[in-house]
Amino acid sequence: MDKPLIRIKNLTVDYASGGFLKGVTRNVRALNNVSLDIAPGITFGVVGESGCGKTTLGRALLRLVEPTEGEIVFDGQDWLSMNQKTLRGKRRDMQIIFQNPTSSLDPRMKTFGLIAEPLRAQTDLRGEPLKARVAELLIMVDLQEDQMDRRPRELSGGQAQRVAIARSLALSPKFLVLDEPTSSLDVSVQAQIINLLIRLQKEKGLTYLFISHDLPVVQYISQWLAVMYLGEIVELSPSDFIFRNALHPYTQALLSATPQPVPGSKRKRIVLEGNVPSPANPPSGCTFHTRCPLVFERCPKEKPKLVQVSEEHWAACHLVGEGQFPSS
Numbered sequence: 001m002d003k004p005l006i007r008i009k010n011l012t013v014d015y016a017s018g019g020f021l022k023g024v025t026r027n028v029r030a031l032n033n034v035s036l037d038i039a040p041g042i043t044f045g046v047v048g049e050s051g052c053g054k055t056t057l058g059r060a061l062l063r064l065v066e067p068t069e070g071e072i073v074f075d076g077q078d079w080l081s082m083n084q085k086t087l088r089g090k091r092r093d094m095q096i097i098f099q100n101p102t103s104s105l106d107p108r109m110k111t112f113g114l115i116a117e118p119l120r121a122q123t124d125l126r127g128e129p130l131k132a133r134v135a136e137l138l139i140m141v142d143l144q145e146d147q148m149d150r151r152p153r154e155l156s157g158g159q160a161q162r163v164a165i166a167r168s169l170a171l172s173p174k175f176l177v178l179d180e181p182t183s184s185l186d187v188s189v190q191a192q193i194i195n196l197l198i199r200l201q202k203e204k205g206l207t208y209l210f211i212s213h214d215l216p217v218v219q220y221i222s223q224w225l226a227v228m229y230l231g232e233i234v235e236l237s238p239s240d241f242i243f244r245n246a247l248h249p250y251t252q253a254l255l256s257a258t259p260q261p262v263p264g265s266k267r268k269r270i271v272l273e274g275n276v277p278s279p280a281n282p283p284s285g286c287t288f289h290t291r292c293p294l295v296f297e298r299c300p301k302e303k304p305k306l307v308q309v310s311e312e313h314w315a316a317c318h319l320v321g322e323g324q325f326p327s328s
Contacts, residue, residue: 004038005075005175006038006061006075007038007071008034008035008071008072010069010070011034011071011072012029012068013029013056014030015028027068031231034053034231035233044224045239046211046212047213047227048254049254054228057228058179058211059177061079061209062177074175077090092171093175094174095171096177096179097168097176097177099180099184101152102160107152107153110150110151111143115167122171137167156189157189158186158189174206175206175208176206177211178197181197181210182212183212190217197221216258224237224238230279233316234248234315237314242313247309247315247317248316256268274291284300285298285300285303287303
């Protein structure tokens with residue numbers, strides 16, 4: 001991997017939960033000791049079931065939630081040591097696109113105001129130069145200038161997401177967190193938005209963290225992939241490696257649920273029993289052992305480490321650590 005644009009080391013996020021009326025609180029670990037590097041110009045995919053910590057990771061990178069422990073180095077700078085004043089000036093380099101475009105946009109504002117807002121806050125553009133920049137951004141995301149006067153409720157889901165993308169690009173960022181940006185859209189519109197994001201990445205040299213539960217989409221857009229379970233990375237590799245040779249039983253189960261694009265081809269379905277355990281009361285040892293079809297006596301007693309199994313492939317499983325590779 002090239003020199004990383006973002007280096008994350010031992011990142012941990014705890015939330016306070018429950019018992020406020022009784023004066024008792026406890027910490028819920030939403031992200032546990034996550035480390036990874038994101039090279040410039042790539043799309044780094046993050047997948048897993050709901051509640052696995054994907055969105056918390058993306059928000060922690062932007063400090064929309066404050067990490068409890070760990071390090072984030074962005075473009076050579078210590079992101080977590082910055083005070084709020086310094087951070088405000090640097091936020092133009094990191095932006096986020098949310099899952100539901102309609103709810104992420106202020107319903108009272110028109111398209112022009114939505115896109116112009118970050119430009120007014122971070123630049124000196126006003127009047128005609130500001131209007132010209134907004135028009136440029138609309139054209140960049142395949143919208144027309146006459147849509148400046150529309151409010152979010154007057155836009156389709158795809159148009160609203162394009163406005164959100166234009167808004168995120170207004171300050172020419174280097175890095176975007178894409179938090180399931182297509183999951184609320186129709187399938188045909190999803191393809192349009194994904195292809196738009198790929199085109200913009202090539203044109204602008206953007207780096208993406210792409211959060212999703214849709215594995216075919218992740219395979220199409222991502223060069224690297226992290227699989228998360230209960231706030232931890234359980235497998236990490238270039239995307240092609242994982243889709244060809246997944247090692248962790250959880251990754252294999254996720255892939256087995258993905259429809260095969262070739263008619264007549266079949267993949268053995270691995271059905272996981274139960275739901276993701278609560279992070280407020282995680283299982284002992286390997287947190288996946290309560291649902292794992294390959295569980296054995298060591299799993300509930302000892303947490304597996306994320307071990308390197310090849311030059312660019314890591315997995316956290318006792319079977320992998322012992323060289324007993326589960327068959328995918």
